[in-house]
Amino acid sequence: MSQPEPDSTTPLLRDERSSSDDSQDDDYRSRWRSIRVMYFTMFLSSVGFTIVITSLWPYLQKTDDSTDASFLGWVVAAYSIGQMVASPIFGWWSNHRPRREPLVCSISINLAANIYYAYAYLPKTYNKYHILMSRVFVGFGAGNVAVVRSYVAGATSLNERTGAMANMSACQALGFILGPALQACLSFIGEEGVTLDFIALKLNMYTTPALLAAVFGLINILLVVILLREHHVDEDGRHIQSINYTSEERVDISEETVESIDQVAVMTSNILFFIIMFIFAIFETITTPLSMDMFAWTRKEAVLYNGIILCCIGFVSILVFLAVKVAALRFGDRPVLLIGLVIIFCGFFILLPWGNHYPKIQWADIKNNSFVTQMPDLVPAPNSTVEPTGCPIEQTWCQYTPAIHIAQFFSADFLIGVGYPACNVMSYTLYSKILGPKPQGVYMGWLTASGSGARTLGPVFVSHVYTHLGPRWTFSLICGIVAGAIILLISAYRRLIAFSVRHGRIVE
Numbered sequence: 097m098s099q100p101e102p103d104s105t106t107p108l109l110r111d112e113r114s115s116s117d118d119s120q121d122d123d124y125r126s127r128w129r130s131i132r133v134m135y136f137t138m139f140l141s142s143v144g145f146t147i148v149i150t151s152l153w154p155y156l157q158k159t160d161d162s163t164d165a166s167f168l169g170w171v172v173a174a175y176s177i178g179q180m181v182a183s184p185i186f187g188w189w190s191n192h193r194p195r196r197e198p199l200v201c202s203i204s205i206n207l208a209a210n211i212y213y214a215y216a217y218l219p220k221t222y223n224k225y226h227i228l229m230s231r232v233f234v235g236f237g238a239g240n241v242a243v244v245r246s247y248v249a250g251a252t253s254l255n256e257r258t259g260a261m262a263n264m265s266a267c268q269a270l271g272f273i274l275g276p277a278l279q280a281c282l283s284f285i286g287e288e289g290v291t292l293d294f295i296a297l298k299l300n301m302y303t304t305p306a307l308l309a310a311v312f313g314l315i316n317i318l319l320v321v322i323l324l325r326e327h328h329v330d331e332d333g334r335h336i337q338s339i340n341y342t343s344e345e346r347v348d349i350s351e352e353t354v355e356s357i358d359q360v361a362v363m364t365s366n367i368l369f370f371i372i373m374f375i376f377a378i379f380e381t382i383t384t385p386l387s388m389d390m391f392a393w394t395r396k397e398a399v400l401y402n403g404i405i406l407c408c409i410g411f412v413s414i415l416v417f418l419a420v421k422v423a424a425l426r427f428g429d430r431p432v433l434l435i436g437l438v439i440i441f442c443g444f445f446i447l448l449p450w451g452n453h454y455p456k457i458q459w460a461d462i463k464n465n466s467f468v469t470q471m472p473d474l475v476p477a478p479n480s481t482v483e484p485t486g487c488p489i490e491q492t493w494c495q496y497t498p499a500i501h502i503a504q505f506f507s508a509d510f511l512i513g514v515g516y517p518a519c520n521v522m523s524y525t526l527y528s529k530i531l532g533p534k535p536q537g538v539y540m541g542w543l544t545a546s547g548s549g550a551r552t553l554g555p556v557f558v559s560h561v562y563t564h565l566g567p568r569w570t571f572s573l574i575c576g577i578v579a580g581a582i583i584l585l586i587s588a589y590r591r592l593i594a595f596s597v598r599h600g601r602i603v604e
Contacts, residue, residue, distance in 0.1 A: 123335060127251055127327040131260060133319050134244045135267040137199065140312045141238050142271025143278075144206060145175060147305040148213070150279050150402045152227075153384050154395035155302040158287060159217045160224035165385055167224060169559025172381045174228050175235035176551030182239025183548060187541020190243040198243050199320045206237025207313035214303040214310075218296060235548070237313075242541040249528040249540065251327045254596065258424045258525050265521040266417035273410030279305050280403030283396060301399065357531060358598060362539070364588040365527040366546045368433075371581040372519045373547035375440060375574055377554030379512055380406075382562055382570070390500045392456045392485040405506075409513035416517040429522050429529075430592055434585055436518030441578040443511030446504055447571045455499040456486035493566030500567060532595025 148155075152171060156163040182202065189198040213230035216223055244264070252260045282304050289300030297303070329335055383405070388398050423432050487494035524543060531539050562570045585592075 123327070126325050127329070129323055130325050130327055131248055131251055133324050134247050135264050136319060137203075137240065137316055138244050138264050139267040139271045140309075140316045141206075141241060141244075142268045143275045143312055144210065144234060144238065144271075144309040146272050146275030146406065147279055147309050148275075148302075149380060150276055150384055150406065151283070151302050151305065151399045153388075154399060156224055156227060157395065158302070159227065160222075163224050165563045166559050168385070169381060169555040169557075171224070171228050171231055172377070172555035172559075173552040174231035175238070176377070176548040176555075178232040178235025178548075179238045179241070180235075180545045180548030180552060182236040183242040183544035184538060184541035186239045187242035187246060187538045187544070190246055191538060194326060195243055195247055196320055196324050199240050199324070200317055202237045202240035202243075203313050203317050203320070204237070206234055207310045207317075209233030209237060210306040210310040210313065213306040214297065217298065217303070239541075239544065239548075242544040245524060245528070245544070246540040249531075251329060253329055254529065254594065257528060258429065259421050261525040261528070262417045262421045262424075262521050265517060266414050269410050269413035269417060269517060271410075272413065273407050275305075276403035276406035276410070278308060280400050280407065282308075283399050283403070287396070301396075357595065358591055361530045361588065361591045361593075362527070364584065364592065365523060365530060366543060368519075368581060368585060369523045369527070369543055370546045370550045371577060372437075372516070372523055372550075374550035374554045374557075375444070375578060376512070376516050376520075377551040378558040378570075378574060379516075381555040382558050383509075385559075385562070386500070386567065387505065388485070389487040389491070389494070390455050390505070391502060394483050394485055405509055409509055412510065412513040413517040416514055417521060420518050420521055424522065424525075429526050430585070430589060432518055433522035433526065434582065436515045436522065437578060437582050437585065439511055439515030440519065441575060441582070443508045443515060444571050444574045444578065446511065447500060447508045447567065448575075449498040449500050449567050451498045451501070453499050453501070454497070455494055457494060458484045458486040458488045491563060491566070493564075493568075497566045497568055526592055529594035530592065 149172070153168050156168060156171060186198040186202055209230050209232075212233065213227065216226040216230055219226055248260050248264055249257065279301075283301045285299065285301045285304060287300055287302070289298055289304070291298050299307075327335070384398050384402050387393050387402060388395075393401060420432055489495075524540075527543055528540075558570060561573065
């Protein structure tokens, strides 16, 4: 049956019919209703991560005095460690059983982990390790992203795929908007907030966002149980028998499945996705410490202002996702991915420090220094409640590295906010097309694990390099990594094509 060309002006969540005279309206409506549930699951997964990301550093500082910037990297990475472990498991599970099962299980784990995070202040000791473990379990629950991506890839035709993946990424971006925006709004509760004695719970600017994420998780479980149905279509949009209860090795959708997948293209896609997620994990980890060091923001100011910044980046990302759908149809997926990487390179290049203006040094770290005897006005009285601000003196680079101007900071935020979403959606859209009709649960699990590995290593890398070497080395190394990704994409450019194009069924 011939398929109409997708409409590039289709609204974000509008259904795209595979045939104007579709005789299976009920199946069609059920398929897109289920896909929208997947969109919402991706949205809530994003909210669950970003709703605490801007307050994570001050929460650690307030809860455990022994916390340093290096430990922050491990706490941010903890989410991705959990997701990296869980993604192949949930992906394999989704290939053998109804997807409702791994989804409900993963979301329940996520819900419980957010409650654990809210109570992490309660133990008398080792609070930072409780925060660390709670983030591991939140990430483990977020391993359902592999299930979501494999479902959308299997429930859409080749023509629908780019639009559906862009819609899913737009929902993820909405989560990135709502998460920091909610955190910014909840920052007005303050650090003390109110205490519910009967359940020993403090409701403040740090715990309330996690509890709200738990409520969202409960809503998500209800939607999955009530609305989600199994659907699978071939690359032309025709319904085929469900494959979820059969081992990948035994599935026989058609003779297409016996034709080989280009494993070089698969590996290249995984590497590119790793790099894209690695550099964005670095960006979201470094934003709060960098702004506190460079601009002498307090903990509360950093949470509020960075929440607003990430919210604005999220809005930009949504516009980019809508533009990507049109650009990919006109120019192809690979050129959009290449342009996105170039824009990211420019964003991090702009962050390189220059000039003769240096950051303010944090007085709390020099109060025992002999310099204080010469300038006692810099140090408050011992009983002062004023929060120390500025660049900590133990970061020796603060004394000789120029400060980053706020205009540089905003410009880089904008460029990264444009380049990252384009790269993100194009990388896994290309990946799903390269795999073709083969069940994609495990493959998507490995892709998600690749991204999670990047989100694990990225925060650890940046927290150590930034703490010991400063922003000049940090952003120079990142520029080199992005340049390497551009070279890799160009060298493998001809191999990153859809399965059907590779085997001559469709002309690119």
